[in-house]
Amino acid sequence: MKPSLFDYCSPTSVGEVVAALVADPGAMILAGGQSLVPAMNLRLASPTRLIDLKNVADLADIQVDNGVIKIGAMVRHRDLELNDEVYAANPLIRKMMRFVAHVPIRNCGTVVGSLCHADAAAEMPLLLVLTGGTVTAVGPDGSRDIAAKDFFQFHMTTSRAPDEMIVRANIPVLADGAGYAFHEFARRQGDYAIAAAGATVSLDGDNRVTRARVGACGVASTPVLLEAVEQAITGAQLSQSTIADAAEKAKDAVTAPDDMHASTGYRKHLLAGLVRRVLGEAGQRAAGGAIK
Amino acid sequence: MNRIAGNTAEQSADPTQLTRMTVNGETVEREVSVRMLLSDFLRHELGLTGTHVGCEHGVCGACTVMINGRSGRSCLTFAVQADGADIRTIESVADENGDLHTLQEAFRDCHALQCGYCTPGMIMNILSHLEADDEIDLSDEGIRELLSGNLCRCTGYANIIKAVRQAADTGNWNRT
Incomplete structure (x- = not known):
């Protein structure tokens, strides 16, 4: 396979990159190329010019x-x-x-x-x-x-x-004392997620949730924060039952239509399970022991 | 033995760029089309056909080579991106006399290949892990994860897993 014709430049400063973008509206930036090059090989993307960042100083810091x-x-x-x-x-x-x-x-x-x-x-x-x-x-x-x-x-x-x-x-950076977790479901290692969830949880001395961030990807047109789950769990004493109740509220965030990988119903089921798991694991990390 | 082919006249109307890199220890310089993939550069410009081309969109791993000491997909890298880079291909793995590398011997001993199409990419990926300092999990699950970016349609992977473990156990990797 061969990408369609394009021009190529490898400028040495951010200013030159921006100037090249201004000069050619069909140009695209090439960094690692691991998403862009397959799209070009399949001719799903046909930029008129690639602006390679490899010679721009200090970008790898x-x-x-x-x-x-x-x-x-x-x-x-x-x-x-x-x-x-x-x-x-x-x-x-x-x-x-x-x-x-x-x-x-x-x-x-x-x-x-x-x-x-x-x-x-x-x-x-x-x-x-x-x-x-x-x-x-x-x-x-x-x-x-x-x-x-x-x-x-x-x-x-x-x-x-x-x-x-x-x-x-x-x-x-992660807040002091916060627990974190991430889980994903994909058919094969390394594939895009059918559904994935992550969480960070802070607890007070009584295992009450002082702050929770819960998010998901693969379930909507963008990655989403699961605010209903965060609200359900914030202020609550973390337990297996509060986690299970809160996780159910993740299902409403699933807006992806049925596709070849999964139905909407299946994604809702998956996401609730993943949220239960990440809340439990993040809570356990924050509490320094198992959540009852 | 010079395993790298000589330069051929560039007949294409594509924009071209002078590109220089080190391939298997040898410096090469070619005027190449900017849309030429590194995989095609190695195979068509240099005659190094050991690097195989499978899916050409990064899924199968057959085209895996080492780019500056790390494994990478030569089908997802333009040759011009590799300007100045140090590239290693499967042709560099056995020694000049054709004596196999420890990892290749392990593949042979364990019957870890059948048609051999995926093998060069497998070898380059595994080798990059064995030669790096990062920890390798030699459980079945750990090796499967390591191999997850390389597809094999013959062996069912069990023998490849055995070969990785044998190579890790028998090779002198100077690992810390």
């Missing part, structure tokens, strides 16, 4: 700074996954990263590329939503931070303007 993990646009999945400072700052990242495709893909693909590709079943967009992270966009008029909930508009659609480049993702 990872910094943990002031409670935020800053991930440059050329940071490969595998580099973030294996980074011990990142693991110490937010272990949820490594947990979720293990579900992103396979190691050879993670060696090449980038985190920011996955965010910009914005597949509704992918793990990295859910990570950004779940942690309340942001992306930093640079365009001809300067830079802006875009919150996760505003960034993901629809399956494979973001609020990045056509002449903007996402230069980094910013993911908050």
Whole structure:
């Protein structure tokens, strides 16, 4: 297979990348290429020009700074996954990263590329939503931070303007004492999730939930926060029964229509089970022992 | 023995770019179409046909090579992206006399291949793990996870799992 014809450039600065985007509305940015190149090989995408980021300085940097993990646009999945400072700052990242495709893909693909590709079943967009992270966009008029909930508009659609480049993702560190968990259901290892759920939970001394973030992917046109579940569990004493009741409320968030992988009903069933599991596991981590 | 073919005249009207990389220790320089995939570059420009091409969209793993010491899909990488990179292919694994590498011997001993189409990608992926410092889980489940990005349609994987374990146990990997 062969992609259709395109022009290619490999600029050395963010300013040049933006100028190239402005000059050619049909251009696309090439980072790791692990989503874009298959789409081009199948001729689902036919950019007029590829703007390769490989020669742009400093984009492969990872910094943990002031409670935020800053991930440059050329940071490969595998580099973030294996980074011990990142693991110490937010272990949820490594947990979720293990579900992103396979190691050879993670060696090449980038985190920011996955965010910009914005597949509704992918793990990295859910990570950004779940942690309340942001992306930093640079365009001809300067830079802006875009919150996760505003960034993901629809399956494979973001609020990045056509002449903007996402230069980094910013993911908050895990709150002190918070528990975390992520589970996913896919038919084969490394496939996109049929449904996946993640959670972070903070507890007080009586195992009462002081703060909960619960999110899912694969079940709607974007990754979603399960606010009904969060509300049901916040302030409650964490127990197997409060978890089971709260998990049922996840079902309303499933809006994906029946497809070749699963029916809507099956996804609802799956998601409730996954939410039960992540709440239990995150609660257990926060409590430092089993939840009764 | 020079295993890399000489340059051929570029007849295409595609935009081209001068691209230089190290392949199996040898520096190569070619004027290539910017849409040429690394897999096609290795096979058609350099004559290194040991890297196999299966699905060409990253699913099957047959085209896996090492890019700067890490496994990667040569079908999801443009040759121009690999400009300046250090590439290793299956042709570099056995020694000059044709003596098999420990991992290849393990594949032979365990009958871990039948048609052999997936084998080069399997070997390059497994080798990158064995040569890296990161921990390898040698349980069946751990090895299955390691192999999950490489499809085999002959063996049913059981013998490949045996071969990985044998290679990990018998090889001198200098692992920390």
